[in-house]
Amino acid sequence: MTTHNFYFLSAIGIFVGALLSIAGYYYSRGRPSPQVNWEELLKKLTWIDRNTIAQVALDLVDESGEPRQAGDAANLEPAQLWELIGGLKGLEALETNSDVLIDLAFYLQQWYPEALVIAERLRLDARELKWHVARLKGAAQTGNLQVSFPFYAQRAVVTYYLMTRRLLDLYQAVNFSMLAKLQEAL
Amino acid sequence: MHLTGIDFFFWAVGFLENLGLLFVLWYRRLAKSFPFFTALALLSVIRTIVLYFVLNYGTKQSYFDTYWSLAILDTMLQLGIVYEIASRVFRPVGVWARDVRGSFIWMVGLSVTIALGLSWLASPPARTWMHSFVTKGTLFAAAWMSELFVLMMALSISARLPWRTHVAKIAQGLGAYSLVSMLIETGHSYFGVGGEVRTFIFLSRIRIAAYLTCVAYWAIMLWREEQPGRAMTQEMRQSIFTLQRQVEYHLHQLRSRKKL
Numbered sequence: 031m032t033t034h035n036f037y038f039l040s041a042i043g044i045f046v047g048a049l050l051s052i053a054g055y056y057y058s059r060g061r062p063s064p065q066v067n068w069e070e071l072l073k074k075l076t077w078i079d080r081n082t083i084a085q086v087a088l089d090l091v092d093e094s095g096e097p098r099q100a101g102d103a104a105n106l107e108p109a110q111l112w113e114l115i116g117g118l119k120g121l122e123a124l125e126t127n128s129d130v131l132i133d134l135a136f137y138l139q140q141w142y143p144e145a146l147v148i149a150e151r152l153r154l155d156a157r158e159l160k161w162h163v164a165r166l167k168g169a170a171q172t173g174n175l176q177v178s179f180p181f182y183a184q185r186a187v188v189t190y191y192l193m194t195r196r197l198l199d200l201y202q203a204v205n206f207s208m209l210a211k212l213q214e215a216l
Numbered sequence: 217m218h219l220t221g222i223d224f225f226f227w228a229v230g231f232l233e234n235l236g237l238l239f240v241l242w243y244r245r246l247a248k249s250f251p252f253f254t255a256l257a258l259l260s261v262i263r264t265i266v267l268y269f270v271l272n273y274g275t276k277q278s279y280f281d282t283y284w285s286l287a288i289l290d291t292m293l294q295l296g297i298v299y300e301i302a303s304r305v306f307r308p309v310g311v312w313a314r315d316v317r318g319s320f321i322w323m324v325g326l327s328v329t330i331a332l333g334l335s336w337l338a339s340p341p342a343r344t345w346m347h348s349f350v351t352k353g354t355l356f357a358a359a360w361m362s363e364l365f366v367l368m369m370a371l372s373i374s375a376r377l378p379w380r381t382h383v384a385k386i387a388q389g390l391g392a393y394s395l396v397s398m399l400i401e402t403g404h405s406y407f408g409v410g411g412e413v414r415t416f417i418f419l420s421r422i423r424i425a426a427y428l429t430c431v432a433y434w435a436i437m438l439w440r441e442e443q444p445g446r447a448m449t450q451e452m453r454q455s456i457f458t459l460q461r462q463v464e465y466h467l468h469q470l471r472s473r474k475k476l
Contacts, residue, residue, distance in 0.1 A: 042398075
């Protein structure tokens, strides 16, 4: 066997090994046991005070989820916001929870394919939330966190708040038996 | 070219299996949903007939040209199936999922680069540059296809985008066949085309057997009905599409609680 062929076969070996590992990993990840999955998912949720989330969110949006008018909006001071949200750590918890919310929607979607619209909406919301948090992390690195925090953090909270509402409504809409547990967790 | 009994057997089985698959696609009314996949099955039937006649009445060169021209068309249709599957999985509500668009482009770029790298590394012992080019080309196509299927599966699971049963079955079959093809093409690249004739024929037969298994798998799986989801009642549907009102209600409720 020539050196060139040795390199070629080694590269193929690594390539096939990597492909099989990726396929195996994601295949097993995509097929969790439904019964275990629900309880496991709920356990993944980090506890966050729902009243605090509502307080921060309602400071920026009205009852229909639309932004408030200029004079009526953003009454919370930056220091208050920082305290209520719990700084960047609090936002990171929201970010982690947003992934779990999508998993919970996906869980339901396995039985009700029509729930796809909501699951898709939640995925886009989570994307928006992560974008806000990423901006803040960037600002923290450049020393501009204090200036940027009130703007991005409050929007991230609004997004998270609406996500939880959408998910609860989805579970309520399909009369899912686990709604009570979910309400408790959120 | 001398053909043995096993070659004729593969030919006949391939022809009948693809006809069967076409019947399933027509009977289950899936042809409209999977146009590229249906075209691939149709091409397999046509290819069997055309190559049979070219082999018996044409020259060796005309057989070579026809075989590889149809192989290129086959690969293009397989890429069409990748698009077909991707558009089903990553466009769940009619528009491409925005959050996976970047990853998808990145994924295609990376997979092409890796497949090009592998085919560049291959140095098949070949008598003509055309043989070498064809061997490298088929290795590239097989590597790229297998990468696309695996990465597409990874991306969809990461983004929590579900696969409908029939789409998943087509992808599983083609993904597995691409991986086997990849290994076979590695063998062709190592042993060469036309050099070790026995090895070449042996590897080709394994590839054909894998493809026939795949076609049988598709015919059986597509014949079966898709696992039906629970249908929402009219009441449920209304609840889903009037979510805004529900949100309004909850916001109001929580707001009153805050005032207390």
